[in-house]
Amino acid sequence: MKRVYANSVIEVVDLDDVASGERAIEFCDPSNTDLCFAVVIPEGASWSEATVSLAPRCPEISVAFMLWAIDVAREIFEGK
Template sequence: MRELFGGREVEVIDFQDVTSGEHVLEFRDTAWRSNEAVLAISVPDGGSWSDAVVSVNPHRGDVPVTFMIWAIGVAEKKMH
């Protein structure tokens, strides 16, 4: 699925059937690189939203706070 951030499309990939049991949303900003995630937000198997964590692609470098806040909001809506 695609969501809009700052007027550009960001691909949000929902992995609900990961072998580890995690629920993961991966955010790919095509303005950066279309085939690599900027960040991923995951909830561990059996966990709740309060257990969610953010992982940032180490090749990306700094991620703007506005993007992080936006991605967390999208994830919260989709993972609740």
């Protein structure tokens, strides 16, 4: 799915990892392939146990973008 943040179209992918049981909601900016990270929820865990995983090539992410993405991930996780 695509979401818009500050005039950028962000690819948002909701993945269930069958091997580990984790759910990952990934955010990538197609115009900047270095900007990619995921909110990861362990199998059977609640939202309070979610973590953020940055792609190794991602040098930094603005706080505003991270907060926006976390809100989007929470909406997706909670099915809103």
